[in-house]
Amino acid sequence: xxxxxxxxxxxxxxxxxxxxxxxxxxxxxxxxxxxxxxxxxxxxxxxxxxxxxxxxxxxxxxxxxxxxxxxxxxxxxxxxxxxxxxxxxxxxxxxxxxxxxxxxxxxxxxxxxxxxxxxxxxxxxxxxxxxxxxxxxxxxxxxxxxxxxxxxxxxxxxxxxxxxxxxxxxxxxxxxxxxxxxxxxxxxxxxxxxxxxxxxxxxxxxxxxxxxxxxxxxxxxxxxxxxxxxxxxxxxxxxxxxxxxxxxxxxxxxxxxxxxxxxxxxxxxxxxxxxxxxxxxxxxxxxxxxxxxxxxxxxxxxxxxxxxxxxxxxxxxxxxxxxxxxxxxxxxxx
Ligand code: PMV
Numbered sequence: 412x413x414x415x416x417x418x419x420x421x422x423x424x425x426x427x428x429x430x431x432x433x434x435x436x437x438x439x440x441x442x443x444x445x446x447x448x449x450x451x452x453x454x455x456x457x458x459x460x461x462x463x464x465x466x467x468x469x470x471x472x473x474x475x476x477x478x479x480x481x482x483x484x485x486x487x488x489x490x491x492x493x494x495x496x497x498x499x500x501x502x503x504x505x506x507x508x509x510x511x512x513x514x515x516x517x518x519x520x521x522x523x524x525x526x527x528x529x530x531x532x533x534x535x536x537x538x539x540x541x542x543x544x545x546x547x548x549x550x551x552x553x554x555x556x557x558x559x560x561x562x563x564x565x566x567x568x569x570x571x572x573x574x575x576x577x578x579x580x581x582x583x584x585x586x587x588x589x590x591x592x593x594x595x596x597x598x599x600x601x602x603x604x605x606x607x608x609x610x611x612x613x614x615x616x617x618x619x620x621x622x623x624x625x626x627x628x629x630x631x632x633x634x635x636x637x638x639x640x641x642x643x644x645x646x647x648x649x650x651x652x653x654x655x656x657x658x659x660x661x662x663x664x665x666x667x668x669x670x671x672x673x674x675x676x677x678x679x680x681x682x683x684x685x686x687x688x689x690x691x692x693x694x695x696x697x698x699x700x701x702x703x704x705x706x707x708x709x710x711x712x713x714x715x716x717x718x719x720x721x722x723x724x725x726x727x728x729x730x731x732x733x734x735x736x737x738x739x740x741x742x743x744x745x
Contacts, residue, residue: 418510435550439541540567541574662708
């Protein structure tokens with residue numbers, strides 16, 4: 412099955428129907444995995460080898476608007492600034508939109524307004540594709556369910572299927588070849604005191620995309636065969652920690668999960684290392700603070716930046732250590 416067929420399966424009789432509105436817009440929060448998605452069983456449909464679990468980043472994310480235009484090609488804007496169609500960012504959006512063009516000539520203008528750095532491992536593609544999927548749903552008037560939107564968002568970027576909700580979200584890997592059982596759902600846990608701190612070490616574009624890094628890891632790392640077991644264990648631990656609000660268990664499991672993911676990358680051939688000296692320095696700082704009794708843990712995605720996990724009660728101490736840390740609360744306006 413390809414992306415086109417997947418879109419057809421979801422849209423059913425609405426496939427190939429004209430947009431009912433002149434434009435559509437939507438916001439989607441960014442998300443950070445506490446138990447990571449690393450490795451695809453299907454490259455075309457972004458089907459994962461394992462399930463994963465994330466927390467959304469409140470008001471940090473993407474607001475996307477889309478409209479039909481009279482042009483021979485799409486017009487892509489990032490934060491109101493035009494992006495060349497040859498650019499990777501624009502190319503990914505255009506490719507994602509292809510299954511939804513009712514005629515080959517249908518072109519769109521898309522503006523993604525993001526309040527997080529693009530391409531730096533702060534899940535910009537996750538919120539971008541989730542917001543675009545919701546905006547498309549509004550433009551075409553599809554009235555899709557959250558599950559269906561999650562499946563469509565996954566076609567843009569795997570982790571985007573988790574960005575349709577606020578709070579904690581789990582993406583079930585599924586087993587079907589067509590991916591119709593591979594989507595995310597919102598978990599009913601609440602943790603108002605939980606804080607995330609973004610330590611932006613660099614907003615430079617990643618040296619290797621997460622897709623290529625996953626491919627290389629799955630194909631060459633001898634450690635990768637341990638990854639599914641690690642995830643199965645960590646998912647149980649994290650859900651249990653969320654249930655009983657055991658912060659230490661949550662933090663320890665999330666940090667070790669991220670380190671295990673990076674260990675599979677380090678043992679790939681050629682090796683993949685997203686960390687910079689500053690990343691390592693901050694890791695040591697986190698471990699040092701923990702030894703001094705502070706409840707702080709980190710997680711890291713496909714980039715050099717660290718995301719800290721801590722509780723509101725320790726906010727001042729964290730801010731004293733890292734003055735430029737960006738604090739995320741789970742709360743959101745909508
Ligand atoms: O959705 P992608 O292809 O950008 O991959 C995301 C991979 C990680 O951010 C490293 C892990 C995750 O689960 O979000």
